[in-house]
Structures are given as C-alpha cells and as structure tokens.
Amino acid sequence: MFEIRTLRSRIGLQVLATLIAIPYLLPLLAMVQGSLAGRGFDNYVKVFDTGVVPTYFRNSIIVAGCAIVIVYACTMLAAFGFAKLRIRGKEVWFWMLLIALTVPEAVLLTPLFVTASTFDLYNELVAVILPLAALQVPFTVLLARSFFAGVPTELMEAGRIDGANVVRVFWHIVLPLTRPIAGAVVILTLINSWNAYLLPMLMLNDPNKQVVTLLPQYFLGQYTNDQTGILAAAVITSIPMILAYLLLQRTFERGLSAGALK
Amino acid sequence: MRSSDEAIIVGGRSNLPVAASRSTIDSADEDATIIPPPLRKRRAGRTNGKGRNLYGSGLPWILPALVLVIGMIYFSIGYTGWMSMLDWSGFILSPSEFVGPENYARMVQDEVFWRAMWHTAIFFVVTFTVQTAISFTFAAIMHSQIHLATVYKVVIFVPNVLAPAIMAPVFRVIFDANGSLNGVLETMGLGSLARPWLAEDFTAMAVVMLVTIWQWTGLSFILFYAAMSQIDPQILEAARIDGAGNLRTLWSIIWPLCRGTTIALATLGVIGSLKTFDVPWLIANGGPNHATEFLGTYIYQTMVEQKEFGYAAAISVALLVLAIVGGLLTRLGNRQSEGT
Known part of the structure; x- marks a missing residue:
C-alpha cells in the first residue's frame, strides 16, 4: 500500500512495524520468563506433579471434540436445507437463528444452571457441551449457508437425474464441495469451545470434570500467590493452541476472518 | 455429467x-x-x-440445528423471562415468590447496573478505536513489501487463539503491585510511575481494555489485510500520478475502500462488548468497587454470590434486549452503507 522509494523510508517502515508488533509479543515473553523464574523448569514439574493436568486436558478434548461433532453435523445439514431445499416458513426459521446469534452467554446462565441442577447434570460435561454447541450453531449455519448457496444447483440435478436420492446427492456431490467452509466451522468451534470459560466455571465444580481454562484458578486456589506455578500452567495450556495455529495458519486465519464477516 | x-x-x-x-x-x-x-x-x-x-421438504435437514437452538437458547430466554419476575434464591426446593415487574423496577434504580452499562459503552468506543487504528495501519504496512512479514503476522495474530481465561492471570501477574511491570519501572528509574494498577479504578479499567485490544487486534488486522488485497492497484496508481503522498493515499483512498470491513468490525465490537466477561472477571473480579463491572460480571455476581436469581434474570433480559437491538442496528447501518 505504501510506495517505498528510498532506503530510509524502507527502514523507517520496518522499524514502525517492529514497534507495533513488539507489544504483542511482550506478554507472551513475560509469561514464559515468569514461568521459569526462581526454580526454572521445576515450576513445570510442580504443575505436572499435581496430577490434574492430564485430567483437565482430557476433559477439554472431550468438550471440544463433542462440540465440533455436534456443530459440524447440525451446520452441514441445516446449511444444505436452508440453501438448497424447499422449507415452509424458511424465513421465520432463519430469523430465529439470526436472533440467537446475538444472545450473550450470560443470558443463559441462570436457566441452564437451574435446569442442569434439576436434571442432575451439574458437574457433567454434557451441561457445557450442549450450550456451547447451541451458541455456535447459528453463526456457523449463517456462514455455511452462503457457501452452500454457491454450489451449482445444476450439479445436484445431474445427480438426481442419474438416480441418486437427496441424501446421496448431499453426501456424494454437495459435501465434498464444501470442504473449505467445513474447515472454518471446525476451527471456529475448536477455538470457542477450547477457550470457553464462563460455562465451564459455572457448571463444573468437581476437579475431575474441569477443563484447561480453569487450570490457572486451580493453582490460584492451591498455592496462594504462587505466580510461577500459575504462569507455568498458562504456558502449558497455551502451547497446544499455538502449535495448532502455527501448523494450520491459513485455515485459522480464514476460519476466523470468515467468522467475523457476518 | x-x-x-x-x-x-x-x-x-x-x-x-x-x-x-x-x-x-x-x-x-x-x-x-x-x-x-x-x-x-x-x-x-x-x-x-x-x-x-x-x-422432498428441507425441514428434516434443518431440524437438528433448530432443536438444539430452540432447546438451549430459546428455552433459556423463555425461562429467564419467567424467572425475572420471581424472587428466588435458585435452589429448587426453596420457595419462590412471584413479584411481577419488581426486579425491573429495582434494576432501573440500581446504580451499579447503570455503571456497568456506561462501562460497556466506554469500553466499546476505546477498544474499537484503538484496535481499528492499529490494525489498519499494520495491514497497510504489511502490504508494502516488508521483510519478515509472516513473522509479524504470526506475532499479532497469536493472541487471538489463546483463551482470555488463560491470559488474564498472566496479565494479573504483570500488573500486580509487586508485578513485573512495576519491577521494570523501578529498574528504569521510573519508580514514581509504579502503582497498584489493578487496585485503582481508572487503571484497572485501562488494563481490561488493554488486554482486550491485545487479544483482538489480530482479527481486525486479518480482515483489513484481506480487504486491502481486494483494492485495485490501478486506483492507487492513479492517486500517485495525481500527486497524492503515502499518507494521503492511505486516508483518502484506502480507508474509505475498507469501510465495509470497518462496519463489520463495529458490529462485532458492539456484540463483543456486551458479551464481555472473562477479562474483567479474571483480572479484577469486576472491581475495585465495581470499576470494571460489566453486565456479564454483574449477572454472575448477582446470581452466584448473592443468590438473587430473579434479579440476575432481569438483568439478563436487559442484556439480551440490548444485544438484539445492537445487532439489528449495526446490521441496518451496514445495509444502508451498502446502498450508497
């Protein structure tokens, strides 16, 4: 965008970019440095010695995995229905999803808490999985619907004429064409369910059922003012997401930016 | 075929x-x-x-999504609406009393509620402005044949994939009275600037905003970056020939052409501000003295700590109405700007 003619302006721009970027790096550096303060890697050993880390990770993987499966299935089916099939009152249903899009998590707290206690689902992962999936679905459907609309109807009709029923048309013709948006749906759900905090905090009280975002709090409770332990726990829980992002950079960026453009 | x-x-x-x-x-x-x-x-x-x-009909196809959304979200909205008219401590066995609009009357007179609203508005204006300014500038720089562009992009985007709940404790440690920031200030001989950042009203809110900006600039950046790739180089060329300098081009040509992105980001910002919970809660627990209270944190406190489920539900209804109105207004704004 900028036209660079002289070496001086080239260097100036490079310096400016560095100056903007450094503040974004500093908290991460402070986190790693702080986690090694005092006893070095022993801080990490201490975190693992508590024995809760694998449990928290396992629970987070279950929550994210289940949410992804539910959101993916609901989204793909609904996007196909909304984009390509005839539905009575389609507009009404679609507006219902659009309005659900703006609903903040906090609105669901009281009723979900009461309902979960009534049905004895308090402290069960499903009490977190279902609301998380429900909060994600309106948005992913909206996203995927416009993508599905771009699939040529002629292709589907060709399949119909060749004798495939609507399920086979969906499975063999439409679904393979929608991989890019499926990637975005999976990444978005992964980030939002892995990073979710409010619902797990409310619903999961039993340490055997808690997820990684609650790990720093666990250390806050266990070792009061033990900053190194909290920071080491933060590093441990950040690493999987950072690695996933570095490996799937483009999918992440596309998924999140597709996510932002409603 | x-x-x-x-x-x-x-x-x-x-x-x-x-x-x-x-x-x-x-x-x-x-x-x-x-x-x-x-x-x-x-x-x-x-x-x-x-x-x-x-x-055949498409209804069976959209049914799973509808069941999930209606069963979770619309059920909860209905339930919240009902609860907002009760005086209830939330325990199933404890008695609840129907009080009608009493909770809402209390809310309108609740000073903390209005402060939370005010915080949300200020929070949106500040975070949106700063974030947009930084990410727009940064996107323009990244489009200018810079070295190590991928490294810069990764650095600014990584905070996006990290959980606020994980990073908030880190920022707590940094801004603690005995934390690393004050330590750095001391060693630089600026000890007079050191203060308990999270214990003072103004600085606590500033830290909450800072963390949010840190976290979300990457997303705005990616969006502006994508929008700028769509700009026809010939337009820029024409501006240059007409004698426009770099800054002039940026302000008079590129910025207006990115308008759609800016509005999309504003929509996200409005809804995001109303949803704010993790950062103020984990950094300052909504305090000190409600200085970082948002609607989300206030609902949580009212419900979990004070066990006033009816009142929490009434605030939830207010939050819901604001979110829907905010979402619709920015959508309408978007449509209008597309028309012109």
Missing part, C-alpha cells in the same frame, strides 16, 4: 419467456458453459415449484 447439464439447460430454455431467453442468447456468446443469471433465477423458481417432488 456435461451432457446431462446441457440437457437441463436446453429443457429449461424452452419454458422461458422471450425476454429471458433473449438475454440467454446475448450472454451465451461470452461463455457458453456458464448459465447466465436470468436463466438460473428462472430455474431456481421452477425448482421451488417442483422441488417437493424432486428433493
């Missing part, structure tokens, strides 16, 4: 009125394999008429 495709096109064409088929012929010269828009529209209309026989 190709032959059946063509068969459909031919079959469709014979049913078309004269006007539509004329345009078909016009554009057929340009690209015979692509079906021109008027024809496609026509055909879609026909599919709607006969679609019932061809594909």
Whole structure:
C-alpha cells in the first residue's frame, strides 16, 4: 500500500512495524520468563506433579471434540436445507437463528444452571457441551449457508437425474464441495469451545470434570500467590493452541476472518 | 455429467419467456458453459415449484440445528423471562415468590447496573478505536513489501487463539503491585510511575481494555489485510500520478475502500462488548468497587454470590434486549452503507 522509494523510508517502515508488533509479543515473553523464574523448569514439574493436568486436558478434548461433532453435523445439514431445499416458513426459521446469534452467554446462565441442577447434570460435561454447541450453531449455519448457496444447483440435478436420492446427492456431490467452509466451522468451534470459560466455571465444580481454562484458578486456589506455578500452567495450556495455529495458519486465519464477516 | 447439464439447460430454455431467453442468447456468446443469471433465477423458481417432488421438504435437514437452538437458547430466554419476575434464591426446593415487574423496577434504580452499562459503552468506543487504528495501519504496512512479514503476522495474530481465561492471570501477574511491570519501572528509574494498577479504578479499567485490544487486534488486522488485497492497484496508481503522498493515499483512498470491513468490525465490537466477561472477571473480579463491572460480571455476581436469581434474570433480559437491538442496528447501518 505504501510506495517505498528510498532506503530510509524502507527502514523507517520496518522499524514502525517492529514497534507495533513488539507489544504483542511482550506478554507472551513475560509469561514464559515468569514461568521459569526462581526454580526454572521445576515450576513445570510442580504443575505436572499435581496430577490434574492430564485430567483437565482430557476433559477439554472431550468438550471440544463433542462440540465440533455436534456443530459440524447440525451446520452441514441445516446449511444444505436452508440453501438448497424447499422449507415452509424458511424465513421465520432463519430469523430465529439470526436472533440467537446475538444472545450473550450470560443470558443463559441462570436457566441452564437451574435446569442442569434439576436434571442432575451439574458437574457433567454434557451441561457445557450442549450450550456451547447451541451458541455456535447459528453463526456457523449463517456462514455455511452462503457457501452452500454457491454450489451449482445444476450439479445436484445431474445427480438426481442419474438416480441418486437427496441424501446421496448431499453426501456424494454437495459435501465434498464444501470442504473449505467445513474447515472454518471446525476451527471456529475448536477455538470457542477450547477457550470457553464462563460455562465451564459455572457448571463444573468437581476437579475431575474441569477443563484447561480453569487450570490457572486451580493453582490460584492451591498455592496462594504462587505466580510461577500459575504462569507455568498458562504456558502449558497455551502451547497446544499455538502449535495448532502455527501448523494450520491459513485455515485459522480464514476460519476466523470468515467468522467475523457476518 | 456435461451432457446431462446441457440437457437441463436446453429443457429449461424452452419454458422461458422471450425476454429471458433473449438475454440467454446475448450472454451465451461470452461463455457458453456458464448459465447466465436470468436463466438460473428462472430455474431456481421452477425448482421451488417442483422441488417437493424432486428433493422432498428441507425441514428434516434443518431440524437438528433448530432443536438444539430452540432447546438451549430459546428455552433459556423463555425461562429467564419467567424467572425475572420471581424472587428466588435458585435452589429448587426453596420457595419462590412471584413479584411481577419488581426486579425491573429495582434494576432501573440500581446504580451499579447503570455503571456497568456506561462501562460497556466506554469500553466499546476505546477498544474499537484503538484496535481499528492499529490494525489498519499494520495491514497497510504489511502490504508494502516488508521483510519478515509472516513473522509479524504470526506475532499479532497469536493472541487471538489463546483463551482470555488463560491470559488474564498472566496479565494479573504483570500488573500486580509487586508485578513485573512495576519491577521494570523501578529498574528504569521510573519508580514514581509504579502503582497498584489493578487496585485503582481508572487503571484497572485501562488494563481490561488493554488486554482486550491485545487479544483482538489480530482479527481486525486479518480482515483489513484481506480487504486491502481486494483494492485495485490501478486506483492507487492513479492517486500517485495525481500527486497524492503515502499518507494521503492511505486516508483518502484506502480507508474509505475498507469501510465495509470497518462496519463489520463495529458490529462485532458492539456484540463483543456486551458479551464481555472473562477479562474483567479474571483480572479484577469486576472491581475495585465495581470499576470494571460489566453486565456479564454483574449477572454472575448477582446470581452466584448473592443468590438473587430473579434479579440476575432481569438483568439478563436487559442484556439480551440490548444485544438484539445492537445487532439489528449495526446490521441496518451496514445495509444502508451498502446502498450508497
């Protein structure tokens, strides 16, 4: 965008970019440095010695995995229905999803808490999985619907004429064409369910059922003012997401930016 | 595949009125394999008429999503609406009393509620402005043949994938009275600037905003970056020939062309500000003295700590109404700007 003619302006721009970027790096550096303060890697050993880390990770993987499966299935089916099939009152249903899009998590707290206690689902992962999936679905459907609309109807009709029923048309013709948006749906759900905090905090009280975002709090409770332990726990829980992002950079960026453009 | 495709096109064409088929012929010269828009529209209309026989109703397809959303979200909205008219401590066995609009009357007079609203507004204005300024500038720089562009991009984007709940404790440690920031200030001889950042009203809110900006700039950056890739280089070339400098081009050409992105980000910002919970809660627990109270944190406190489920539900209803109105208004704004 900028036209660079002289070496001086080239260097100036490079310096400016560095100056903007450094503040974004500093908290991460402070986190790693702080986690090694005092006893070095022993801080990490201490975190693992508590024995809760694998449990928290396992629970987070279950929550994210289940949410992804539910959101993916609901989204793909609904996007196909909304984009390509005839539905009575389609507009009404679609507006219902659009309005659900703006609903903040906090609105669901009281009723979900009461309902979960009534049905004895308090402290069960499903009490977190279902609301998380429900909060994600309106948005992913909206996203995927416009993508599905771009699939040529002629292709589907060709399949119909060749004798495939609507399920086979969906499975063999439409679904393979929608991989890019499926990637975005999976990444978005992964980030939002892995990073979710409010619902797990409310619903999961039993340490055997808690997820990684609650790990720093666990250390806050266990070792009061033990900053190194909290920071080491933060590093441990950040690493999987950072690695996933570095490996799937483009999918992440596309998924999140597709996510932002409603 | 190709032959059946063509068969459909031919079959469709014979049913078309004269006007539509004329345009078909016009554009057929340009690209015979692509079906021109008027024809496609026509055909879609026909599919709607006969679609019932061809594909069946789409209702079963959207049903799982609807059941999930209605079962979770709409059920909760209804339940919240009912609870907002009760005086109830939340325990199933404890008695609840129907009090009608009393909770709402209390809310309107609740000073903390209005402060939370005010915080949300200020929070949106500050975070949105700063974030947009940084990410827009940064996106423009990244489009200017800079070295190590990928490294810069990764650095600014990584905070996006990290959980606020994980990073908030880190920022707590940094801004603690005995934390690393004050330590750095001391060693630099700026000890007079050191203060308990999270214990003072103004600085606590500033830290909450800072963390949010840190976390979300990457997303705005990616969006602006994508928007700038769409700009025709010839427009920039023309501006240069007319004698516009770099800053002038940036302000008078690139910024207006990114308007759609800015509005999309504003929508996200409004809804995001209303949803704010993790950062103020984990950094300052909504304090000190409600200085970082948002609607989300206030609902949580009212419900979990004070066990006033009815009142928490009333605030939830207010939050819901604000979110829906905010979402609709920015959407309308978006549509209007597209029209002009």
